[in-house]
């Protein structure tokens with residue numbers, strides 16, 4: 001399939017329908033370099049086929065917008081919700097997650113026909129003001145799946161010993177990894193959703209937290225620093241690891257970040273030399289914590305991270321969530337070391353993904369979006385090189401289990417200032 005390039009960036013206040021068109025186009029552009037076979041395989045239960053992402057996001061629009069709000073709308077295919085519902089119990093039975101890779105049909109072409117059908121039907125809904133919040137949710141949902149599509153296809157292609165590249169390597173980004181620390185005097189900070197703009201339900205309500213004086217590194221930990229950790233026996237020293245992490249290292253023979261091979265790493269452009277100055281990525285929470293211990297520092301809490309991102313009067317200026325190395329178009333994502341808190345890699349915090357005081361899931365099936373996953377996961381802040389620009393914000397809470405590392409996950413160190 002020919003490669004197409006689409007801009008994903010949003011202009012502030014841009015018309016909802018225009019944004020819808022851009023988001024939908026980017027999803028298809030990301031799949032354009034894939035064969036139907038590439039788009040069908042599922043390399044592990046955590047990852048879904050690229051084709052499934054194209055279809056599931058369309059199921060979301062068809063189900064929650066068109067079926068529920070457009071009189072007379074008929075489903076494109078009544079059998080498809082069973083295979084493209086992800087985890088919504090309120091929407092009934094569905095295919096087992098690990099069977100998504102068995103769906104040789106429908107083809108990518110047939111799914112794109114469904115996408116066009118849904119896009120055409122959506123046209124009349126943009127004028128209905130009461131649907132705007134649900135359309136915003138659908139846009140953010142599809143953007144989340146764009147990032148997953150990129151990380152899932154990377155994991156799938158990695159299984160192929162031929163070193164498949166789906167894009168040419170992009171020109172190297174400039175690396176501006178300045179040293180230094182963002183300091184915070186401590187005190188009461190207000191965190192969580194604080195604007196009228198869209199946010200997921202798990203980002204609210206806004207509330208106060210008490211911070212002790214701390215500092216947050218001005219940059220992410222690099223590949224070169226990670227190589228030092230390895231050379232110093234970081235993966236062999238039980239004293240550096242959480243108990244669960246040490247068991248995970250030994251049970252899975254973990255000795256390096258995912259996608260590392262000698263001085264190379266696997267990317268969407270195939271195998272290439274690692275840049276020692278670029279941020280390390282594809283590490284688990286366990287690895288991030290062990291590195292921080294080795295470095296004599298620690299991971300930040302989600303509240304410390306957010307307080308720095310928002311800026312404090314008389315201290316650091318607020319950081320722009322739309323700045324940094326994030327996804328603008330169908331291009332190979334690669335961490336580079338951009339300044340600011342957003343971009344390159346999602347950053348582990350030591351905060352468990354739990355409800356904020358007063359949290360209530362949204363009513364109905366979409367209430368299953370976040371709240372039911374608040375068990376055993378950690379919050380990650382920022383955005384990655386695979387996050388569509390405009391998607392993240394200071395209150396954004398990404399979350400993963402502590403052993404997972406197929407996302408662009410990195411770390412930014414923190415320390416106490418007492």
Ligand SMILES: [Fe+2]
Pocket residue numbers: 056086141145
């Ligand atoms: Fe989803």
